[in-house]
Amino acid sequence: MTTIGFVGLGVMGRPMAEHLAAAGHDVAGFSRGDASRSAARNAGLRVTDSVAEAVSGSELVITMLPDSPDVESVALGADGILAHLADGADYIDMSTIRPETARDVAAACIEGGHGALDAPVSGGEAGAREGTLSVMVGGESSTLERWRSVLQAVGASVVHVGPSGSGQVVKAANQLVVALHLQALAEAVVFLEAQGVDVGTALSVIRKGLGGSTVLERKTDSVLADDFRAGFRSELHAKDLAIVEAASRTAGVGLPATGLVAQLVRSVVARGQGGSDHSALVQLARSMNGGAHA
Structure with missing residues (x-):
């Protein structure tokens, strides 16, 4: 003990x-x-x-x-x-x-x-x-x-x-991967909806293939239910991505996709959804495309 x-x-x-x-x-x-x-x-x-x-x-x-x-x-x-x-x-x-x-x-x-x-x-x-x-x-x-x-x-x-600080560096890398997976999920949902394909069936197939990920396993059901109650708040993910951006500037490396998704997560927060789950990127993608569930 x-x-x-x-x-x-x-x-x-x-x-x-x-x-x-x-x-x-x-x-x-x-x-x-x-x-x-x-x-x-x-x-x-x-x-x-x-x-x-x-x-x-x-x-x-x-x-x-x-x-x-x-x-x-x-x-x-x-x-x-x-x-x-x-x-x-x-x-x-x-x-x-x-x-x-x-x-x-x-x-x-x-x-x-x-x-x-x-x-x-x-x-x-x-x-x-x-x-x-x-x-x-x-x-x-x-x-x-x-x-x-x-x-x-x-x-x-x-x-x-x-050594000291390495845990935070790895966590920052984790957060950029998660954000990119969430944005991929958001765009896949919008694309499937626009094509009139059943989203639940499509994502069940994707989850079992190379496109599958822990993000899809954890977030698909709540996204399909339009449930964006926070498991991890968008405002915290925005903070984490700001850490990635600052550290990458210090290291002198370019992370263009990370920069884009960081802006998108900040847009979720700016829409007043900072307390929503970070999967609310789906709602932002729908809004950008005139979706009915935005």
Whole structure:
């Protein structure tokens, strides 16, 4: 059993913390929002009243937060994680943030005598609920091996991908692939509808061929039902693609298809659908083509 402080009990963080508790770990959770704290208590989690309380006495602290500034503030702030992390305790950030932020946070933790990993995840809300997330880990391999069994409580795949920041680089690449698959699905739906072909039947065939993907497996049924309730919010995917664009500019590489789909995801947000699932790219494609279900 490990004593774990878990900060960030939102759509992804709460089920992850629940899996850790179910695996026998002593989990003390904190979230900045009243609603998320209440939901976590209702789920049976032990919820504290501050970051300091969640961190104090923990052998390991995990964060699952929305963006880079949140991680910087919570991890490195005057009353944040590093200020209260016990001697010998380690820190794992499972948020999706800028690689350079992950490197800076890890460096501060290591300077303070703590192990640090960036371990973003893929799989969305469904993967968090099912405990089947894909975890891509940057940092020292020895630190990962110390906590591998903890990460396996939330992820079906836990893979070391390189030094600090590498997890975030791989997650950024994952997000560009997912976005391109979603746009391909959106355009396929519009094309099929325009040709008068039954979309459900067509996608069932495509899913079983070379055009199949996890995106099609996860999203086809909800798209066919015109259900765009968020499994992963469009506004968060827009943030992730902005990370890809910034990192690619720094590296001096051109990613034209990524640039286009990033603009399209931002258009979904601009349409007032930032809180909708990222599969709402289907609705944008329909709107661009005068579709009745836009």
